Amino acid sequence: MMLSQKDIEIIRALQEGLPLVSRPFQVLAQKVGLSEEELLNKVREFVKQGIIRRFGAAVRHQDLGYISNAMVVWEVPEEKIEEIGRLMASFDEISHCYQRPSRPPEWPYNLFTVIHGQTRDECEKIAARLSRASGITSYRLLFSLAEFKKSSMKYFMEK
Amino acid sequence: MTLDSMDKQLLNIIQSNLPIDPEPYRKLAEILGTTEEDILGRLKRLIEKGVIRRLGAIFDSRKVGYCGTLCAMKVPEDRIEEVVAVVNSFPGVTHNYLRDHPYNIWFTLLVESQVELENILQEIKKRTGISDMLNLPASRIFKILVNFDLGEDDDA
Known part of the structure; x- marks a missing residue:
């Protein structure tokens, strides 16, 4: 999908956040030289095309009662990855599921999931349950011990 | 709060x-x-108060045309602070966590091109002197539950 120069300007304006005023789209529209209606239509179009994954709020989940999250990595035979990936994705406890390359011998894991629980123990139990359900017995939980950076990406910034 | x-x-x-x-x-x-x-x-x-990190549009990095990856580094305990400072100095590094594994530093990187991505990883290795790094770009996404902003919302 090719973005026009105008699209890029719109993305730059939108990523600064929706202003906290009665007519926020009007404020942003003025910045990019569109009418309020034109900008609203553009936002709807971006949502439809999936360029905007979500129009809402990015919330720090720690503040909402989820204490522990773990990255759980799985060593899945290449020919089973599609089946297992879909199976893992079907579990409510899993928020993210990606296939990534393995780098044996240091790193044999090729399926990455993120699970959420109230405690470490609960995360471990969820992982054990997923292991039983999938038949994948080679896996590891990596808990985050510290967060050094968490920022929203700014696209198309001047360098 | x-x-x-x-x-x-x-x-x-x-x-x-x-x-x-x-x-x-x-x-x-x-x-x-x-x-x-x-x-x-x-x-x-x-x-x-930082409960809301961003209000409004959350973009799909791929559809915007960006390349992303997840990287892991093996960093000695006493060098973590210094290495993290180097890694975090790149604006395309959106998330960086310490995890309980010999590969202890895990960061996501989002940039405009594959060439730029390779350049930044080389630069990090050069400036830290740490070459033990895994570059693990997603080859397939099975699920992103958007309400969980784990950081991989504008994901890598």
């Missing part, structure tokens, strides 16, 4: 959807049975 029941309801709604409407805050006020002024006050506070 403490969230009251109205804050929680508000967060619940806007985590999935903010009305794409000329007056989105008035719409939210109608849904929640309060005033637009109240909604604006709450949002301002939630943003200031």
Whole structure:
């Protein structure tokens, strides 16, 4: 999908956040030289095309009662990855599921999931349950011990 | 900070959807049975306190044309602070966590091109002297539950 120069300007304006005023789209529209209606239509179009994954709020989940999250990595035979990936994705406890390359011998894991629980123990139990359900017995939980950076990406910034 | 029941309801709604409407805050006020002024006050506070990290559009990095990856490095305990400072100095590094594994530093990187991505990883290796790094770009996404902003929302 090719973005026009105008699209890029719109993305730059939108990523600064929706202003906290009665007519926020009007404020942003003025910045990019569109009418309020034109900008609203553009936002709807971006949502439809999936360029905007979500129009809402990015919330720090720690503040909402989820204490522990773990990255759980799985060593899945290449020919089973599609089946297992879909199976893992079907579990409510899993928020993210990606296939990534393995780098044996240091790193044999090729399926990455993120699970959420109230405690470490609960995360471990969820992982054990997923292991039983999938038949994948080679896996590891990596808990985050510290967060050094968490920022929203700014696209198309001047360098 | 403490969230009251109205804050929680508000967060619940806007985590999935903010009305794409000329007056989105008035719409939210109608849904929640309060005033637009109240909604604006709450949002301002939630943003200031860092509960809301971004309000509005959350982009799909790939569809915007960016390349992303997840990287892991093996960093000796006594060098973590210094190495993290180097890694975090690149604006395309959006998330960086310490994890309980010999590969202990895990960061996501989002940039405009594959060439730039390779250059930054080389630069990190050069400046830290640490070459033990895994570059693990996603080859397939089975699920991203967007309400969980784990950071991989604008994901790598």
